Amino acid sequence: MSIRPILIHPDPRLKKACAPVEGVSDDLRKLAEDMLETMYDAPGIGLAAPQVGVLQRLIVMDCVKEEGADPQPMVLFNPKVQWTSEALNTYEEGCLSIPEQYAEVERPAEVTVTWLDMHGAACEAKFDKLWATCVQHEIDHLDGKLFIDYLKPLKRQLITRKMVKLKRERAREKA
Numbered sequence: 001m002s003i004r005p006i007l008i009h010p011d012p013r014l015k016k017a018c019a020p021v022e023g024v025s026d027d028l029r030k031l032a033e034d035m036l037e038t039m040y041d042a043p044g045i046g047l048a049a050p051q052v053g054v055l056q057r058l059i060v061m062d063c064v065k066e067e068g069a070d071p072q073p074m075v076l077f078n079p080k081v082q083w084t085s086e087a088l089n090t091y092e093e094g095c096l097s098i099p100e101q102y103a104e105v106e107r108p109a110e111v112t113v114t115w116l117d118m119h120g121a122a123c124e125a126k127f128d129k130l131w132a133t134c135v136q137h138e139i140d141h142l143d144g145k146l147f148i149d150y151l152k153p154l155k156r157q158l159i160t161r162k163m164v165k166l167k168r169e170r171a172r173e174k175a
C-alpha cells in the first residue's frame, strides 16, 4: 500500500463527472487500498478517487470516531443513492481537498445506497447520521461536486481564494 497525494481545490479534475468502473480488477483493489491508507493518514473519514486524480467511481470511508473502537473501512465501487429521507440533517463538513475549511451543510438524514464491494459483489445498505452525510459528500465528488458548492457564492469564493493562496505557498515551498 502507498499514500497518494491528495489534489487541492481548485483543480479541474475535482470538477469532472467520473466514469463507472467496469468490473473490480486487481488494479482497482490496489487503488482502493491506497485510498484507505491515504485517508487514514490524512486523517479523514472519507475519500473519493478523483481526489487522488483517478476519474473513476470509487469511494472509501470509515466514520468510526470513538476512541478505541474497531475501524470499519468501507470500499464502494459505483456507489449510487437509491433513496433519500425527507428528514434532513446538518453537519459541519470538511474535505481533504479543502484543508482546514469547515461549513454546515444540510443533507437528507438517511440514504439507501447500492454499490459493488472489493469482490465485485452487489451490496445495498441504509446509512444514517455521520455515515449518511459522508457517503453523500463522497458520491458528490464523483459528479464533480464539492461541499462548498452548497454554500452561498460569497463564502465559496472566500474559501476558494484561500485555497489558491495555500497552493501557491505549497508550490513555493517545493521550489
Ligand SMILES: [Zn+2]
Pocket: 094, 095, 096, 097, 137, 138, 141
Ligand atoms: Zn471531500
